[in-house]
Amino acid sequence: xxxxxxxxxxxxxxxxxxxxxxxxxxxxxxxxxxxxxxxxxxxxxxxxxxxxxxxxxxxxxxxxxxxxxxxxxxxxxxxxxxxxxxxxxxxxxxxxxxxxxxxxxxxxxxxxxxxxxxxxxxxxxxxxxxxxxxxxxxxxxxxxxxxxxxxxxxxxxxxxxxxxxxxxxxxxxxxxxxxxxxxxxxxxxxxxxxxxxxxxxxxxxxxxxxxxxxxxxxxxxxxxxxxxxxxxxxxxxxxxxxxxxxxxxxxxxxxxxxxxxxxxxxxxxxxxxxxxxxxx
Numbered sequence: 001x002x003x004x005x006x007x008x009x010x011x012x013x014x015x016x017x018x019x020x021x022x023x024x025x026x027x028x029x030x031x032x033x034x035x036x037x038x039x040x041x042x043x044x045x046x047x048x049x050x051x052x053x054x055x056x057x058x059x060x061x062x063x064x065x066x067x068x069x070x071x072x073x074x075x076x077x078x079x080x081x082x083x084x085x086x087x088x089x090x091x092x093x094x095x096x097x098x099x100x101x102x103x104x105x106x107x108x109x110x111x112x113x114x115x116x117x118x119x120x121x122x123x124x125x126x127x128x129x130x131x132x133x134x135x136x137x138x139x140x141x142x143x144x145x146x147x148x149x150x151x152x153x154x155x156x157x158x159x160x161x162x163x164x165x166x167x168x169x170x171x172x173x174x175x176x177x178x179x180x181x182x183x184x185x186x187x188x189x190x191x192x193x194x195x196x197x198x199x200x201x202x203x204x205x206x207x208x209x210x211x212x213x214x215x216x217x218x219x220x221x222x223x224x225x226x227x228x229x230x231x232x233x234x235x236x237x238x239x240x241x242x243x244x245x246x247x248x249x250x251x252x253x254x255x256x257x258x259x260x261x262x263x264x265x266x267x268x269x270x271x272x273x274x275x276x277x278x279x280x
Contacts, residue, residue: 001024005029005057005058006060007041007061007074009031011139016173016174056087057085058177062091063116071127086127090124090133090135093234095111095135104189109122132183138165138167158224159217163197164195165195165236169253172251179249186246188246188249189242190240191240192254192255204260
């Protein structure tokens with residue numbers, strides 16, 4: 001039975017775990033505290049035993065401050081583990097701001113606001129020759145999409161007409177990781193096919209919910225948090241061709257419109273219910 005050890009059972013990794021369990025995999029996950037199906041990250045004997053027995057190892061834990069906690073505590077053990085596959089969930093934030101230009105896996109990293117993330121990305125890449133690094137843009141899916149922000153009154157339209165972002169549905173990330181189990185190691189951007197302004201996504205979510213568009217505001221008028229402001233400080237388009245070519249990865253949701261439609265359908269049930277809601 002294949003055995004996947006996941007460091008950090010967050011939104012994306014939990015989706016992966018659920019999918020693989022249905023396919024007969026044994027999953028071990030870590031969190032800050034132990035649970036019914038998880039190990040405490042600091043329980044070194046148990047975690048080291050899992051590292052030694054896992055056929056696949058994935059970290060989805062971001063850096064804390066300037067250091068990657070998984071590498072600090074367990075890096076040497078992972079480097080010598082008998083696992084036949086290892087992976088790390090990184091971020092396209094490592095590319096920094098490109099003024100809207102395209103980036104691919106050969107683009108330079110480390111010039112953006114996430115220098116610790118870029119350092120961790122590089123450190124994971126040098127840990128083992130079989131490492132897969134997945135650079136992810138904005139992640140959305142059921143319970144974590146523009147639909148939720150619109151409903152909760154947290155959605156903004158910012159008056160930055162040339163701002164472009166990439167994003168990806170969580171299920172397409174899961175599919176990309178699984179596709180890599182039989183693919184070559186390396187770096188893979190997992191993003192959808194349509195980088196675009198965040199305003200378009202918010203407007204599409206409003207239209208699906210039959211709600212008015214938020215007003216167009218300047219950054220100052222929107223009173224964004226420092227974290228949200230830093231999000232708008234970067235502008236780039238993320239190319240995804242390498243994963244398609246080398247992994248045979250196929251997007252189920254190649255655009256935000258398809259992805260948001262799937263989120264809405266998952267929330268409300270049948271297509272008939274969806275039509276009634278959008279007309280209400």
